[in-house]
Amino acid sequence: xxxxxxxxxxxxxxxxxxxxxxxxxxxxxxxxxxxxxxxxxxxxxxxxxxxxxxxxxxxxxxxxxxxxxxxxxxxxxxxxxxxxxxxxxxxxxxxxxxxxxxxxxxxxxx
Amino acid sequence: xxxxxxxxxxxxxxxxxxxxxxxxxxxxxxxxxxxxxxxxxxxxxxxxxxxxxxxxxxxxxxxxxxxxxxxxxxxxxxxxxxxxxxxxxxxxxxxxxxxxxxxxxxxxxx
DNA sequence: ACTGAATATAAGAATATTGCAATATTCACA
DNA sequence: TGTGAATATTGCAATATTCTTATATTCAGT
Numbered sequence: 619x620x621x622x623x624x625x626x627x628x629x630x631x632x633x634x635x636x637x638x639x640x641x642x643x644x645x646x647x648x649x650x651x652x653x654x655x656x657x658x659x660x661x662x663x664x665x666x667x668x669x670x671x672x673x674x675x676x677x678x679x680x681x682x683x684x685x686x687x688x689x690x691x692x693x694x695x696x697x698x699x700x701x702x703x704x705x706x707x708x709x710x711x712x713x714x715x716x717x718x719x720x721x722x723x724x725x726x727x728x
Numbered sequence: 729x730x731x732x733x734x735x736x737x738x739x740x741x742x743x744x745x746x747x748x749x750x751x752x753x754x755x756x757x758x759x760x761x762x763x764x765x766x767x768x769x770x771x772x773x774x775x776x777x778x779x780x781x782x783x784x785x786x787x788x789x790x791x792x793x794x795x796x797x798x799x800x801x802x803x804x805x806x807x808x809x810x811x812x813x814x815x816x817x818x819x820x821x822x823x824x825x826x827x828x829x830x831x832x833x834x835x836x837x838x
Numbered sequence: 839a840c841t842g843a844a845t846a847t848a849a850g851a852a853t854a855t856t857g858c859a860a861t862a863t864t865c866a867c868a
Numbered sequence: 869t870g871t872g873a874a875t876a877t878t879g880c881a882a883t884a885t886t887c888t889t890a891t892a893t894t895c896a897g898t
Contacts, residue, residue, distance in 0.1 A: 624747035624754075627815060631750075635742030636886090637734035644734075653845060666887075668846055678822055687844045687895050697818045704811045705737060711805055712788055746856090763875060776857065778876055797865045797874045 633677040638662065639670050640702075642691075646680065647699060650692035743787040748772065748780050750812075752801075756790065757809060760802035 634640065638660060645651055645659050657667045671691055674680040681694040693699065744750065748770060755761055755769050767777045781801055784790040791804040803809065 621747060624750045627750055627819065628745050628747045630745075630815065630819070631741050632745030632885095635738050635740075635745050637731060637738045640734045640737055640741075654843095663888085664845070665847085665889080669886085672846075684845095684894095689845060695818055695821055697814060697821065701811065701814045701818065704807060704814055705740065708805055708807045708811065709737065709740070711807065742855095764873095773858080774875075775859080775877085779857085782876075794864090794875095799875060 630677050630679075633673055633679060636670065636673075638666070639674055642667075642670060642674065643679070643693065643698065643702065646691065646693045650683065650690040652688045652690050654688065656691070740787050740789075743783055743789060746780065746783075748776070749784055752777075752780060752784065753789070753803065753808065753812065756801065756803050760793065760800040762798045762800050764798065766801070 634643075641660055642656055645656060651659070653664070653667055653671065656671075657664055660667060671680065671682075674691075675682065678694055679698060680691050683690045683692070744753075751770055752766055755766060761769070763774070763777055763781065766781075767774055770777060781790065781792075784801075785792065788804055789808060790801050793800045793802070
């Protein structure tokens with residue numbers, strides 16, 4: 619049943635399963651950002667950003683580069699963005715589905 | 729900051745973040761399966777499968793069809809498999825990375 | 839060495855998820 | 869209608885995650 623691999627993959631997806639972390643990844647689409655920049659973009663406090671980044675690091679989704687006292691984060695594999703894009707397509711499909719359904723419901727009413 | 733959308737997407741990824749649910753999706757790659765079939769394939773008890781299926785249903789990742797007393801589940805959007813495939817590629821990349829690293833380490837030893 | 843700035847980690851309460859056992863529901867058929 | 873088979877739901881204890889606050893660490897400049 620490939621337990622260990624599924625466990626591993628589950629960790630990966632679980633890491634993506636948090637609004638703040640998804641927001642971070644979205645901001646990293648146009649290149650690396652410092653913790654400070656992310657903090658102001660997300661409007662959450664320092665330790666929260668740092669903790670979420672730590673989790674993203676723990677699954678190797680992001681990597682960090684230190685320059686003086688500031689730490690820059692970037693997505694470690696561009697394929698991550700492809701994954702997010704595919705996810706977006708799935709959401710779009712779903713939304714289109716429900717939109718059509720609503721439309722049909724409306725059409726039923728004379 | 730697009731909070732609600734990120735919340736929504738997070739729910740989606742969180743749902744994928746569980747070994748048993750990933751295993752279920754893998755089994756659904758070759759078409760629909762009944763709860764019973766999944767139960768024997770996964771070797772877990774009935775209520776557990778049912779619960780995980782419920783969670784997958786709640787995010788519209790799978791859908792169900794009833795025939796008599798048996799319920800057949802299938803993935804509602806083939807794009808889900810594409811997503812899993814992209815994820816697999818990401819894992820492969822990571823593994824190749826660590827493999828290369830191990831190799832380099834070995835080469836350093838005379 | 840001392841100070842301030844940037845980031846990380848620790849600790850603990852609050853909340854959410856999971857797994858298991860028991861109970862409910864739904865359906866086919868005698 | 870009653871019975872069994874297939875699936876779903878419920879109720880909790882166990883576990884894991886998140887949020888917040890406080891404290892550490894690391895580095896540059898003086």
